[in-house]
Amino acid sequence: MLRKLVSLSRFVIAIPFFFTLLFALFLIIYESASVVLAIFRFGAIFDPSVGSVKAVAISIIEGIDVYLIAIGAYIISMGLYSLFIDDDAPLPKWLQIRDLEDLKRNLMSVIIAVLAVLFLKEVFAWDGSRDILSFGLAISAIIVSLVFFMAKLNVLKGDK
Numbered sequence: 817m818l819r820k821l822v823s824l825s826r827f828v829i830a831i832p833f834f835f836t837l838l839f840a841l842f843l844i845i846y847e848s849a850s851v852v853l854a855i856f857r858f859g860a861i862f863d864p865s866v867g868s869v870k871a872v873a874i875s876i877i878e879g880i881d882v883y884l885i886a887i888g889a890y891i892i893s894m895g896l897y898s899l900f901i902d903d904d905a906p907l908p909k910w911l912q913i914r915d916l917e918d919l920k921r922n923l924m925s926v927i928i929a930v931l932a933v934l935f936l937k938e939v940f941a942w943d944g945s946r947d948i949l950s951f952g953l954a955i956s957a958i959i960v961s962l963v964f965f966m967a968k969l970n971v972l973k974g975d976k
Contacts, residue, residue, distance in 0.1 A: 829900035836893035843886035851879050870940060877937040881930060888926035895919035917969050924962045931955050 854875045895913040898905045913919050935955050942948050 826900045829896050833893050833896045833901065836889045836896065840886045840889035840893060843882055843889065847879055847882040847886070850882075854879070874937060874940050877933060877940060881933045881937065884926060884930045884933060888923060888930070891922045891926060892919065895922065921966055921969060924966050928959050928962055931959055 854872075891911065894905070894907060894911055895918070898907060898913050899916065899919065907913075911922075913922065932955075935952055938948060938951060
């Protein structure tokens with residue numbers, strides 16, 4: 817009976833699976849609505865009273881950032897599902913997660929992309945008053961350490 821209970825306990829992961837999926841869907845819907853509003857807001861882009869091309873670019877970059885975070889939440893959700901609930905889930909090859917290391921690698925890839933987009937947004941919005949070099953170096957240090965960690969995971973796993 818204890819064995820059966822332990823076996824069924826893996827379905828507790830359905831809770832974080834459901835909420836990360838819900839979070840991903842919420843972010844996608846929310847940001848899509850924001851993009852539609854931005855299109856109307858910046859629709860008269862050539863009218864100087866509405867905004868500038870730079871403002872539109874920053875808005876687009878911010879949208880991409882939110883979408884990347886939503887993708888990260890979706891990957892976590894699908895990873896939890898395939899690891900704990902149904903290991904034969906029909907997922908695309910790039911999203912097939914066989915162990916926790918695969919899930920970490922996918923999540924780190926999304927984090928790297930989010931950090932790169934965050935820095936790009938800061939570059940576009942830079943007005944010369946802030947120290948963007950130290951910000952860029954800090955992001956670079958994080959990205960380098962994540963890439964190093966991902967490479968270590970691949971070496972330990974035996975991937976080439």
